[in-house]
Amino acid sequence: MTLACATLAAGCGSAPPSALPPAAEPASSPPAVVPPAGRIVPVGNRPEGITADPVSGRFAVGLREPAELALVDGATGAVERRVPLPAPPRHLQRDGDRVLVPAEDADALIRVRFADGAAERAPTGREPHDAAAAAGRVFVADEFANRLTVLDGDRPAEPIATALQPGGVTPVLGGGLAVVAVRERVVERFDATTGERLDAAPAGVGPTHAVADGNRLFVADTAGGAILVFRIRPALRLTRRVSMPGSPYGLAIDHRRHRLFVTQTAGNQLTELTAEGRPHVVARYPTPRQPNTVAVDEQTGRVAVTGKVDGTLQLLGPRDVAR
Secondary structure, eight states: OOHHHHHTTTTTTSSOGGGSOOOOOOOOOOOOOSOOSSEEEEOOSSEEEEEEETTTTEEEEEEETTEEEEEEETTTOOEEEEEEOSSOOSOOEEETTEEEEEEGGGTEEEEEETTTOOEEEEEOSSSEEEEEEETTEEEEEETTTTEEEEEETTEEEEEEEOSSSEEEEEEETTTEEEEEETTTTEEEEEETTTOOEEEEEEOOSSEEEEEEETTEEEEEETTTTEEEEEEOSSSOEEEEEEEOOSOEEEEEEETTTTEEEEEEGGGTEEEEEESSSSOOEEEEEEOSSSOOOEEEOTTTOOEEEEETTTTEEEEEOTTTSOO
């Protein structure tokens, strides 16, 4: 059996879906032994999921107990507003002036305005894990329904079938959408306008999430300890594997500066890499314990990391990160 088939067992017909191993999860972090870099502020209980608004300079942070969305001033670290949620999120993304909040246990997507916290709810399939906007539509990865819920404005459109357990989802070059199927261990590319599945590729030992910059797609192979770099067009093709030991999980991209940020939960670390040419490590930063998610404000260059165990938010200003 080839390496590709070994990675993509179901796709090669060597094993039924039920025989595939469970999806990868971030490693549990040990107690932090090095003080985190930057500024540490309290944000609430068990923060996980974060995105940034470059217009207001706010970060939106998901909180799990109770289920809330905290809107945080990126400059001061002050929590300006708390928005109740029907269930806690795991990952957040931005769609213009709103936060996309998949409320997993409520089978719903909550769209929250950064400006005033006003919220709207839309039904999804089972266990929505991540959501992204592309081509004027919103796509929600319904992890245990093996599909994407599609919202065309406020109206639901025909859902899109995916490989087993869609987890991370991100817009890509050319009006496309990339979806990481965490159980089947593949990354799929769809046309965001028509919903057509364009192609797919094996995605390592245990992939979880993805971000894109130009014609590059970066996939966190959490179980495999690597960042996988794919060319997006004209077809998905793996071009590079960057070793990233320590359970790489949270991803954020700074398109303006072409920087990729990766959290490594096994070592309480954030790594900054170049996102163009041959990706390489620029700097590493100690983080709070269990840094599952990261976001970057592309206007200011400020980076924020959630510290799930201590209920904190790490803020790295432009002077704290390498440029």
